[in-house]
Amino acid sequence: MGYMVCVGYCCGCNSLMHFNPHYVPSIRVSRKDGKWVPDPEGHREPICEACVAKGNEARAKAGMPPIPVHPEAYSESEEG
Numbered sequence: 619m620g621y622m623v624c625v626g627y628c629c630g631c632n633s634l635m636h637f638n639p640h641y642v643p644s645i646r647v648s649r650k651d652g653k654w655v656p657d658p659e660g661h662r663e664p665i666c667e668a669c670v671a672k673g674n675e676a677r678a679k680a681g682m683p684p685i686p687v688h689p690e691a692y693s694e695s696e697e698g
């Protein structure tokens with residue numbers, strides 16, 4: 619049995635983060651003028667805890683349900 623940790627950049631704030639690829643929240647984006655922009659036809663990129671929290675604050679103000687975050691979203695993944 620082993621563990622896997624993915625390291626990558628948040629597509630919301632570009633901070634380096636580690637995450638579990640099976641559970642991390644993600645959004646569909648595409649690259650435009652060197653930046654990630656939301657795109658329903660784009661590919662999925664991970665977002666960090668801080669960006670999810672900010673997004674959930676905005677969603678709450680808009681009366682929308684929060685984006686759920688799995689307890690293992692930002693931890694290592696057990697493989698094996």
Ligand SMILES: [Zn+2]
Nearest residue numbers: 628631666669
């Ligand atoms: Zn972020």
